[in-house]
Amino acid sequence: MFGDLMGMMGKLKETQEKVKATKERLNHVSLEEKSSDDLLKVTITANRKIKSIQIDDSLLADKEQLEDYLILTLNKAIERATEVNEAELAAVAKEGMPNIPGMDAFLK
Structure with a gap:
């Protein structure tokens, strides 16, 4: 029993x-999101840190429109x-979980 416990730990x-x-x-995983146009x-x-924002010059003329674009995008x-x-984190965590009967129900 203690061997199993040490193995699980x-x-x-x-x-x-x-x-x-x-x-x-x-x-270091970058994702790019664009407005529909x-x-x-x-x-x-992927850790939710903004790296850059590129704004087309046509959006600079209308502050409210730019704000809407920023919020949506x-x-x-x-x-x-x-x-x-x-x-990604769920896959790593599930892969490393010890085989405990009934735990699959909690991981779904």
């Missing part, structure tokens, strides 16, 4: 290290980055 520690490495790797482009990491970029982040 080692596996959990290994999983923690893999999660940490995955979080670091996600700092390509007038605004946002680049964001930034929210889409953050949502997409969150999906990638959560999927």
Whole structure:
């Protein structure tokens, strides 16, 4: 029994290290989101850090329109980055979970 417990503890520690490495790797995964007409482009990491925003000159004439574009495009970029982040971290965490009967129900 204690051998299994020590093995599980080692596996959990290994999983923690893999999660940490995955979080670091996600700092370097860039995603690009554009407005529907390509007038605004946002680049964001999978850890939800904005890297750049490119604004077409035509949007600079109308402050309200630019604000709307920014809100919509930034929210889409953050949502997409969150999906990638959560999927990557969930895959690493699930891979490293010890085989405990009934745990599959909690991971779904």
